[in-house]
Amino acid sequence: RDYAGDWSSDVCSSDLPALVNNYQELVGEPERGLAWHTLFMVVTCVVVSRGFRSGVERLAMRVLPASMLVVSLLTLVLLLRDDPPPDWQALLAPKTSLLALDLWLTAIREAFITAGLGLGAMMTLGAYLPSDLRLLPTAGIVIMLDVIFGVLTTMVLFLLGGGASTGTGFDLVFVGLPQALPAGLSGVLIGTLVYGLLVVMSLTSAVVLLEVVTRFAMERWRHTRIDAATTSAAVIWALGVACLWSFSGPASLDAEQFSLFDALIVATAQLAAPVSALAVCVFAGRMIPPDLRRAVFGQARGYSVWAALLRYPARVGAVVIVLDAIGVFKAIRALWF
Numbered sequence: 001r002d003y004a005g006d007w008s009s010d011v012c013s014s015d016l017p018a019l020v021n022n023y024q025e026l027v028g029e030p031e032r033g034l035a036w037h038t039l040f041m042v043v044t045c046v047v048v049s050r051g052f053r054s055g056v057e058r059l060a061m062r063v064l065p066a067s068m069l070v071v072s073l074l075t076l077v078l079l080l081r082d083d084p085p086p087d088w089q090a091l092l093a094p095k096t097s098l099l100a101l102d103l104w105l106t107a108i109r110e111a112f113i114t115a116g117l118g119l120g121a122m123m124t125l126g127a128y129l130p131s132d133l134r135l136l137p138t139a140g141i142v143i144m145l146d147v148i149f150g151v152l153t154t155m156v157l158f159l160l161g162g163g164a165s166t167g168t169g170f171d172l173v174f175v176g177l178p179q180a181l182p183a184g185l186s187g188v189l190i191g192t193l194v195y196g197l198l199v200v201m202s203l204t205s206a207v208v209l210l211e212v213v214t215r216f217a218m219e220r221w222r223h224t225r226i227d228a229a230t231t232s233a234a235v236i237w238a239l240g241v242a243c244l245w246s247f248s249g250p251a252s253l254d255a256e257q258f259s260l261f262d263a264l265i266v267a268t269a270q271l272a273a274p275v276s277a278l279a280v281c282v283f284a285g286r287m288i289p290p291d292l293r294r295a296v297f298g299q300a301r302g303y304s305v306w307a308a309l310l311r312y313p314a315r316v317g318a319v320v321i322v323l324d325a326i327g328v329f330k331a332i333r334a335l336w337f
Helices: 016-027 030-049 052-079 088-092 101-126 135-160 169-180 185-221 225-247 260-287 290-297 303-311 313-325 328-336
Strands: none
Touching: 016 030, 016 169, 030 052, 030 185, 030 225, 052 135, 052 185, 101 185, 101 260, 101 313, 135 169, 135 185, 169 185, 185 225, 225 260, 260 303, 260 313, 290 303, 303 313, 313 328
């Protein structure tokens, strides 16, 4: 795709064509992508095959605190740089675009993608929690740490870009960040930490999601952990290999080409995630007996607020995202405007 077309003029420099060219060469080499994809899946499979305590939990206990420390240090280092201070107004000032429908749809979609993936992971990992653990305080701590990590990551990207837009998605990772890094040894160190953090967090997410699939296969088909993890990883690896075709050859540079990778994104992120979140909301709000819901929630205040949020905003938001994913709103706009 033409990744240079929508780039912010604030960050354009003589290095931009070279960065875009390097990225297009990278995505046009399926052999290199296959090698890295295979290595990533092998490492993920090995961690999950070792078991939850010896594999998943040990990785999380070492990686997550280290990641929080790294992103905190990066934020502090970037704040103390001698460069001109960034325009904080650009980050903190209210935006008129907050009233745009597309922005709200995107925000709700991202929330349900997170909920769809996170609920499955948390329900699976929750089976390993001790029965006397208080769920609400634990959930509050997890949410607080997640928000802090997200804010610090946003600060790092904002400070690296000097307040200018550094793109999103592939643009951000392969073009925006390399261009935003400072020159010299400091840029090498900061870049190593940023990309190392990206790889480590991707690996942790992959391990947790593979644990969900592995656990399902173990309970559904009575497979051993090694067999379940290996089979699940092999299926995911095969889907990844098929997606490599989307990034190789002349078709990868055509923004209008609807590839297998795009189809998987639509099927999973835009459809499966909100549908699964809607199903969980209906299950928790309608199918679980009220007495059992209240007993699980505990004696803490706020049960009525939680039940109301689960009954109306959550379900309505999921339905809206599903309708948007199947093109209902686009059709209405085409007919109305």
